[in-house]
Amino acid sequence: MESIFSFVSPGIFSQILVGLSRTVILFIVSSGLSLILGVLRIPNVAHGSLYMIGAFMAYTVAHLFGGGNMGFWMALVLAPLGVAALSFVAERSLFQFLYEREHLMLLLLTFAMSLVFGDLVKLVWGAEYRSVPVPQVFQGYMNLFGGLPFPIYSFFLLVMGPIIAILLWLLTNKTKIGKISRAAAVDREMVGAVGINVSWVFAIVFVIGCLLAGLGGVLVAPTVSVTLGMDHTLIIEAFLIVIMGGLGNVWGALLGALIFGLTQSLGILVWPKFGIVFPYLAVVVVLIFRPTGLLKSTW
Amino acid sequence: MKKYSFFALWSVVLLSLLCVFSLSHAANTIKVGIVDTYTGPATTFTNDVLDGFKLAVEKINAKGGILGNKIEYTTRDEKFKPDIGLAMAKELVLKEKVNILMGTINSATTLAISDFVRKEKIPFFVTFAKSDKIVGEKGHRYIFNMNENTEMAGRATAIALAKKPYVKYWIAGDDYEYGHAIAEGVWNNLKKLKPSVQKVGETWWKVGEADFTPYITQILAAKPDFIIVATGGSGMVNFQKAAKATGLSQKIPFYQHTATELSVLAPQGKNAPEGVYGTANYFFYYPDTPENRAFVADFKKAYNRNPRIGALYGYMTAQFIAEGYKKAGKLDTEKLVTALEGMAIDSPVGKLEIRKCDHQLLLPMYFGVTKKDAKYDFLTAGNIETIQGKDYVPSCEEVLKLRKK
Numbered sequence: 001m002e003s004i005f006s007f008v009s010p011g012i013f014s015q016i017l018v019g020l021s022r023t024v025i026l027f028i029v030s031s032g033l034s035l036i037l038g039v040l041r042i043p044n045v046a047h048g049s050l051y052m053i054g055a056f057m058a059y060t061v062a063h064l065f066g067g068g069n070m071g072f073w074m075a076l077v078l079a080p081l082g083v084a085a086l087s088f089v090a091e092r093s094l095f096q097f098l099y100e101r102e103h104l105m106l107l108l109l110t111f112a113m114s115l116v117f118g119d120l121v122k123l124v125w126g127a128e129y130r131s132v133p134v135p136q137v138f139q140g141y142m143n144l145f146g147g148l149p150f151p152i153y154s155f156f157l158l159v160m161g162p163i164i165a166i167l168l169w170l171l172t173n174k175t176k177i178g179k180i181s182r183a184a185a186v187d188r189e190m191v192g193a194v195g196i197n198v199s200w201v202f203a204i205v206f207v208i209g210c211l212l213a214g215l216g217g218v219l220v221a222p223t224v225s226v227t228l229g230m231d232h233t234l235i236i237e238a239f240l241i242v243i244m245g246g247l248g249n250v251w252g253a254l255l256g257a258l259i260f261g262l263t264q265s266l267g268i269l270v271w272p273k274f275g276i277v278f279p280y281l282a283v284v285v286v287l288i289f290r291p292t293g294l295l296k297s298t299w
Numbered sequence: 300m301k302k303y304s305f306f307a308l309w310s311v312v313l314l315s316l317l318c319v320f321s322l323s324h325a326a327n328t329i330k331v332g333i334v335d336t337y338t339g340p341a342t343t344f345t346n347d348v349l350d351g352f353k354l355a356v357e358k359i360n361a362k363g364g365i366l367g368n369k370i371e372y373t374t375r376d377e378k379f380k381p382d383i384g385l386a387m388a389k390e391l392v393l394k395e396k397v398n399i400l401m402g403t404i405n406s407a408t409t410l411a412i413s414d415f416v417r418k419e420k421i422p423f424f425v426t427f428a429k430s431d432k433i434v435g436e437k438g439h440r441y442i443f444n445m446n447e448n449t450e451m452a453g454r455a456t457a458i459a460l461a462k463k464p465y466v467k468y469w470i471a472g473d474d475y476e477y478g479h480a481i482a483e484g485v486w487n488n489l490k491k492l493k494p495s496v497q498k499v500g501e502t503w504w505k506v507g508e509a510d511f512t513p514y515i516t517q518i519l520a521a522k523p524d525f526i527i528v529a530t531g532g533s534g535m536v537n538f539q540k541a542a543k544a545t546g547l548s549q550k551i552p553f554y555q556h557t558a559t560e561l562s563v564l565a566p567q568g569k570n571a572p573e574g575v576y577g578t579a580n581y582f583f584y585y586p587d588t589p590e591n592r593a594f595v596a597d598f599k600k601a602y603n604r605n606p607r608i609g610a611l612y613g614y615m616t617a618q619f620i621a622e623g624y625k626k627a628g629k630l631d632t633e634k635l636v637t638a639l640e641g642m643a644i645d646s647p648v649g650k651l652e653i654r655k656c657d658h659q660l661l662l663p664m665y666f667g668v669t670k671k672d673a674k675y676d677f678l679t680a681g682n683i684e685t686i687q688g689k690d691y692v693p694s695c696e697e698v699l700k701l702r703k704k
Contacts, residue, residue, distance in 0.1 A: 011516065011517065015513055015516065018512045019513060025509070118338075129340075129343060129536050129563075129566040130566055131566040131567045131568065133567075133568065134540075141546045146520075148520060149547070151544035153544060154512065222540075223541065224510075224537045225533045225537050227340045227343075228342065229340040229533065234509070265513035268514055272502040272518075275502065276474060276505045
């Protein structure tokens with residue numbers, strides 16, 4: 001065994017782990033985006049704003065509870081719920097009237113919403129940088145593979161990823177609402193015809209998707225500065241991931257996030273000066289060979 | 300029908316009132332147009348400029364204004380877009396008839412407006428943009444630079460770093476113009492001052508990168524003595540948080556321009572990494588002089604927060620406008636420009652001069668390192684080394700040579 005590993009630098013293992021922890025955030029946010037795309041057919045550009053609002057809410061909640069461990073756990077529960085409540089209001093007051101419209105209209109509407117949300121955040125939280133401290137239990141780092149450090153908080157993310165994935169799987173495959181929503185994604189009218197209130201199914205799916213965006217925002221908050229504009233970079237990445245994985249396919253989002261996160265961290269190892277191009281290169285390669293994405297698209 | 304005509308009538312009345320109001324205001328005022336970014340992440344810096352400016356203007360107006368004229372200002376949000384910024388500058392000059400323009404944090408906007416004011420002969424005070432082209436190759440008679448630029452930050456840092464024992468350097472940063480300009484500024488000048496330094500590698504990440512851990516582990520594996528980190532905006536805090544989480548700050552010392560600035564350290568509270576080297580033009584707690592304490596007290600009273608670097612830029616801009624007109628003796632743009640050349644006035648950080656040859660404000664630069672401070676619930680700059688403006692600003696010959704090209 002030793003001889004095999006001696007070929008591979010310890011840096012690779014470390015980069016893979018680091019890439020996986022980034023994947024978790026990307027997966028959580030883009031699975032929500034994909035869910036909404038698949039079932040409601042809304043290309044929700046405002047998804048990134050909900051991620052940003054999740055992070056800002058995490059800041060507020062964490063500071064309300066004193067910024068310690070308690071603050072973080074409360075933020076982890078309350079902030080996504082806050083985002084869910086906000087998205088529920090948005091869905092009932094706006095989106096539900098627009099499901100039959102063409103995609104361009106929805107794109108315009110959600111883009112407008114992202115601008116509105118951006119200004120709303122500035123109004124409520126101001127333009128200052130905000131920071132959510134890493135909870136004490138996850139502070140610090142561990143040395144792995146040749147003494148390269150790995151933040152303990154990233155381990156926490158690595159645990160959260162599979163948990164969210166399993167919950168999503170249970171939701172879409174084992175619950176009634178999941179089954180209905182999958183059916184509605186295929187044939188909306190038929191589901192309506194058998195007497196199911198499609199409008200409410202859509203509302204619930206939309207809220208769950210947005211809750212995932214908020215959750216992503218909370219989880220990322222301790223590692224970055226919470227600031228206006230954090231939505232822009234993420235929404236582009238999330239759309240690329242969803243397109244790469246297959247529009248509307250939640251598992252495609254998982255696959256896309258994995259490719260995105262890993263090509264980035266390993267790309268840095270190969271060529272640090274141009275590390276940023278590798279994820280985008282991966283998108284190009286995937287789309288050349290599988291123009292509709294890696295997994296089956298629901299569109 | 301009746302409702303509509305009533306509405307129309309009122310609109311006419313309202314509009315004519317507005318006209319009368321603006322006409323009556325046109326006389327006896329010095330109009331300053333501010334074009335800056337008030338949307339998005341840059342707002343955290345531009346609000347300080349505006350508030351600092353407002354503070355000084357209120358003081359000046361309370362004392363009877365300049366030569367009996369009040370200063371009036373109006374702001375425009377350029378949304379970090381050069382085309383919008385230029386259109387707004389044009390609108391301010393041609394429609395609003397402003398006497399003076401100031402702003403912006405966006406270098407591309409600043410250069411576009413600079414081109415325009417050169418033709419219109421309107422003085423333009425640059426209050427945050429960091430491109431060295433502004434006073435360098437694109438400089439002209441009507442542009443005044445109230446802040447440092449990337450070349451100056453690079454020189455000041457190189458002066459301080461050349462005294463340190465580090466030899467093997469790694470360069471990392473945000474992959475956009477500001478990042479590259481800061482990195483080059485530091486590196487080129489450091490190589491001149493200390494030829495023995497060597498670059499072991501470079502890393503560039505995209506602007507707004509959320510996770511620096513993969514980059515940091517890669518840099519750690521290369522074991523450099525020192526890292527020059529050329530981040531801007533929210534990247535400053537993001538990198539420091541990652542440096543803390545991975546223990547980088549305890550293993551390899553690194554430098555960021557403005558790392559010690561309040562806008563970067565305050566949000567992180569006590570959790571910011573210690574031992575990070577940084578340069579900044581202003582701290583509310585340093586220099587601890589009566590002038591600075593008075594400025595901080597005034598600013599705090601007006602806005603209930605501590606002033607940061609932008610506040611000084613805005614405050615000084617208003618002071619220079621006032622003193623310039625006073626020296627000129629009348630409200631004449633050409634006389635104002637000439638009066639400002641070589642003018643030195645008192646500021647919270649000591650006497651500051653606008654250099655005659657290129658209209659660059661000579662600000663001191665403070666090189667320091669982050670440390671915990673019992674007085675505050677955030678980290679502050681310690682071991683501050685002051686580098687005077689004249690020592691790190693490119694010489695007049697260098698600047699004028701650039702302009703000739």
